Amino acid sequence: MGVIFSPIVAALNPIAIHLGPIAVHWYGVIIATGVIIAVTLAVREGDRRGIKSDDIYDMILWALPAALIAARAYYVIFQWSYYQHHPGEIIAIWDGGIAIYGSLIGAGLVVYFFCRSRFIPVWLMLDVAAPTVILGQAIGRWGNFMNQEAFGRVTSLAFLQGLHLPNWIINQMLINGAYRQPTYLYESTWDLMGFVILMSLRHYPKLFKQGEVFLGYVMWYSFGRFFIEGMRTDSLMLLGVIRVSQLLSIILFVGALILWVSRRRAATPPIAYLDGNPFQEKTNLSK
Helix, strand or coil: CCCCCCCCCCCCCCEEEEECCEEEEHHHHHHHHHHHHHHHHHHHHHHHHCCCHHHHHHHHHHHHHHHHHHHHHHHHHHCHHHHCCCHHHCCCHHHCCCCHHHHHHHHHHHHHHHHHHHCCCHHHHHHHHHHHHHHHHHHHHHHHHHHCCCCECEECHHHHHHCCCCHHHHHHCEECCEEECCHHHHHHHHHHHHHHHHHHHCCCCCCCECCHHHHHHHHHHHHHHHHHHCCECCCCEECCCEEHHHHHHHHHHHHHHHHHHHHHCCCCCCCEHHHCCCCHHHHHHHC
């Protein structure tokens, strides 16, 4: 495919507003918006499934910092050849450079230990959170758009116009003098589709056992991420030849599928997702 170059078009300003000397970046605004929407939806569903809103809010207070730290640490570790010479930039998350898989690992550890301490079924909490998390990811990818990152290989103006994208998106994909594949958009769209599917199916009677909404999310996201990651030019690499996110996507997809099948075949299968929190009454009595 030929590359079409065009006169320089001004990119969108990545800074949303200045509060005195503090620059508020669109990246942070968009990520925060995704988190607020995700938490709001999780609280509503948690109420239906016997998980108290206070428990979800308390968990978020721990999970958000852990997710942010883990996401940045994941990125820095695989880009250590750069950051070892620029240690002052390690904390500069406002310029981008956080890894979704890292955030999921950090938040997942918090969810596990928090739920165990509050007598909340871990699988149920993950089920409640999963659709809202993938929606948050769909929204968050637009922060990459504003920072002109997470893009793909060089393409042509004609290709982007063939996708029927508005000009403000096409113009933003003109990076370093060449148009780029909008891989952030591909992933955002894939995530949004996953959100719609999970939200549409999870209330069907007897369809999901506890844990399967979450496992469905893992398989959906990792499947799409594997192919989209192959289009990107900024992938984190292992040994210089393996795309880390592709390798992790394969592991997560296969692992989630094995867990789904093995849990269904267990002598005592998990209870249905719609049955909610079996410890709710006990927890209420203890308080």
